[in-house]
Amino acid sequence: MFTRIILAASLAASAFVAPASAGLLDKLIQHKSFPDCHDAKVLNDIVKRFNNAQDYHTQPDIFIADITRIHERQVNEPHDDLREVNRRYCRGHAQMSDGTHPTLFFLIESGAGFAGNGFNVEYCMSKYDRWNEFDGSCRVLNY
Template identity: 40%
Template sequence: MFRKITLHAVLSAAIAVPALLGGQVTPASAFGWHHFAACDSPSVFRTISHRFRIADRNVIQRDLAIVDYLDVYERNYEPATEMHRIARRYCQGKVAMSDGHTRSIWYLIEKGQGFAGVGDNVEFCIDGLDPWHVYGAYCRSVR
């Protein structure tokens, strides 16, 4: 019985908090659980490396891997505003590839846009490795 009442109270609070805050926050940030990743965050690098392995295996098919991240910096930061509700970081750097070449990389981190609004979303483009121009000519959409 006590367990049922406690569960009811927790669920009621989970529903009420976003409503009290005007419904303008993602579920994770409503409770202060979310930290916006920096350009040089290891979690961002892991995400990019993992997604690149999948893209190389299924699309590029050149047996490449990212070995290291170099000279990474934030090019631009767009805070969340009333008009644009998603904070974004635009990052640039270089990646050392398993074939010995170093290539430019551009990536975008979107706060709170991970699965179900938890965590960040990362979109990236490596110079010369976007054969279908998913990110436009010369990776323009993530620059």
């Protein structure tokens, strides 16, 4: 009787493990952690980081009021290698507090958050990239 219980328990447990080993769960988690260009978390992260970087850019009284005209430029997804990072290249216009609206380039990377979970956002506006972190005219993010 005890053997039957152990066998039934192991079969029940294998039903939950099989989809994960087939990679189905990984794809679901990967997809959920890879937001699109219009995602509020992405845009809020850009606004928050720029507005808190008063010492970085040369005009400390300037802040992003809104981000408009957002569109996806390119998506780089790994084909079969789970070690590669999904990258989504986006472009929009930042409406600044001084009335200007420079082009904003940004990149969303999946699996690049803390301990490989979540996502990471990098952004650039050439007028405010004082040390050319993303090369001239934000070339690194301009796909």
